Amino acid sequence: MELIFSSSALSFIFTAFAVSVGILVLVLNLKQKPSHRLPPGSLGFPLIGETLQFLWALRSNKAQEFFDKRVNKFGHVFKTSLIGHPTVVVSGSSGNRFILSNENKLLTNSWPSSFLKLMGKDSVSSKSGEEHRILRDALSGSLDPVALQNYLSQMNAVIQDEINRQWKGKDEVKMLPLVRHLMFSISSSLFFGINDTHEQEHLDKLFDTVLAGTLSVPVNLPGTSFHRALKARSEVDKILSSVIERRRSGLNSVNLDLLSVFLNFKDERGNPLTDKEILDNISLLLHAAFGSIISTITIMFKLLSSNPECYQKMSQEQLGIASSKKEGEEITWNDLRDMKYTWQVAQETLRMFPPVFGGFRKSMTDLHYDGYTIPKGWKLLWTPYTTQTKEEYFLEPEKFRPSRFEDEGANVAPYTYVPFGGGIRVCPGCEFAKMEILLFAHHFVKAFSGYSAIDPHEKISGNPCPPLPVKGFPIKLFIRE
Numbered sequence: 001m002e003l004i005f006s007s008s009a010l011s012f013i014f015t016a017f018a019v020s021v022g023i024l025v026l027v028l029n030l031k032q033k034p035s036h037r038l039p040p041g042s043l044g045f046p047l048i049g050e051t052l053q054f055l056w057a058l059r060s061n062k063a064q065e066f067f068d069k070r071v072n073k074f075g076h077v078f079k080t081s082l083i084g085h086p087t088v089v090v091s092g093s094s095g096n097r098f099i100l101s102n103e104n105k106l107l108t109n110s111w112p113s114s115f116l117k118l119m120g121k122d123s124v125s126s127k128s129g130e131e132h133r134i135l136r137d138a139l140s141g142s143l144d145p146v147a148l149q150n151y152l153s154q155m156n157a158v159i160q161d162e163i164n165r166q167w168k169g170k171d172e173v174k175m176l177p178l179v180r181h182l183m184f185s186i187s188s189s190l191f192f193g194i195n196d197t198h199e200q201e202h203l204d205k206l207f208d209t210v211l212a213g214t215l216s217v218p219v220n221l222p223g224t225s226f227h228r229a230l231k232a233r234s235e236v237d238k239i240l241s242s243v244i245e246r247r248r249s250g251l252n253s254v255n256l257d258l259l260s261v262f263l264n265f266k267d268e269r270g271n272p273l274t275d276k277e278i279l280d281n282i283s284l285l286l287h288a289a290f291g292s293i294i295s296t297i298t299i300m301f302k303l304l305s306s307n308p309e310c311y312q313k314m315s316q317e318q319l320g321i322a323s324s325k326k327e328g329e330e331i332t333w334n335d336l337r338d339m340k341y342t343w344q345v346a347q348e349t350l351r352m353f354p355p356v357f358g359g360f361r362k363s364m365t366d367l368h369y370d371g372y373t374i375p376k377g378w379k380l381l382w383t384p385y386t387t388q389t390k391e392e393y394f395l396e397p398e399k400f401r402p403s404r405f406e407d408e409g410a411n412v413a414p415y416t417y418v419p420f421g422g423g424i425r426v427c428p429g430c431e432f433a434k435m436e437i438l439l440f441a442h443h444f445v446k447a448f449s450g451y452s453a454i455d456p457h458e459k460i461s462g463n464p465c466p467p468l469p470v471k472g473f474p475i476k477l478f479i480r481e
Helices: 007-031 051-059 063-074 092-100 113-119 129-143 145-167 175-192 197-213 225-248 258-264 275-305 308-323 333-337 340-352 430-447
Strands: 077-082 085-090 107-109 172-174 359-363 367-369 372-374 379-382 448-453 474-479
Touching (some): 063 077, 085 092, 113 225, 129 145, 129 258, 129 275, 145 430, 172 175, 175 197, 175 275, 175 430, 197 225, 225 275, 258 275, 275 340, 275 430, 308 340, 308 430, 340 430, 430 448
Antiparallel strands (some): 077 085, 172 474, 359 379, 448 474
């Protein structure tokens, strides 16, 4: 039988259907979360994102270009994908402030998985909250001013002896490998008491391999830098574990190195550090000393070679301190405080060539910043490359001008100059690094009236970081008569 509907019935059915659809859409919309207004940018290719472009920029000393290109295109807040994670770069001093001052409030520390596997999940750089505080307390016992003054005499003697044996009497040297050997000798001696030259050289090579893998794509296949780095880190742990066992047999002996401090440390509840925490934190500090200090010293002297008037001014300061000493009298803590211009030279080097590209954090909740929403779980990246080399923060930023830190130092906006990070994660070893840099400069000036770069146009590159001269910075030395 055929059904026949009147026009009024059809109108009623249509109206009822439309109302039902409208109610269904309204209910579904109410269940959905408000749409995010993500920052502009590109997540790049699936899985790898823009990681390859980023690593290439670091290796080519073009990290500045990587960030500038995206800031110019998308603005001061943009999204990308780095080392396997969607990442928002928040640039400028306000961006640095937002990230570095909001840890444990809106953000938590979050390094890429390759870094965590190689540096260790129990290092101070990997921990957050109370665990981070306890490990910083342990570190402070070996890196505070009192401990550093105890290291001063030994560090001074090692640097002076090394320059006398490895530098003097040679017309030409490659500065980078010599500085690398010297700084690793100091660190391995002061951190865990290894003084054997062959053992130091072996560890040096292992840490170089680990360093190369920290920001690699975390693919553990033979032939990859990550695979080589994992093997090297495993061998480092075996060596240091044997050192720990040997040291435990004489735990009550008087030692001032970092390992002794770690072995004797107990938190407020009387809990000692685990062996894994000791291994990971010693490895982290060696990583920092191995990379950051070597880079700063070598590039500092490379910049000075193109600015002889600055080297002359630094020399006058150091020779003035040396002339105040009696025969055999050592450099003191107060002498280091008087090396003001030398430290300005180092600061200017760190401004122009920061040893690290920045740091990652992870959002603990949906964040709202500058009109955009950064979803929970996304990474955020702060970087010195959006402040330290910018005209809006530093006059004539392309020029090497150490005196700016005397003339303009008081006017540098907070979170603008951040070579050592900031907030609760400011580098715990920055004063240790400062002491090494100043002592090296002092003994170099005492030994040599000057030097010249064999290749003044030598390029700087990273593997992927820190930045280093690609040929090792060969120089001609002029002995001081």
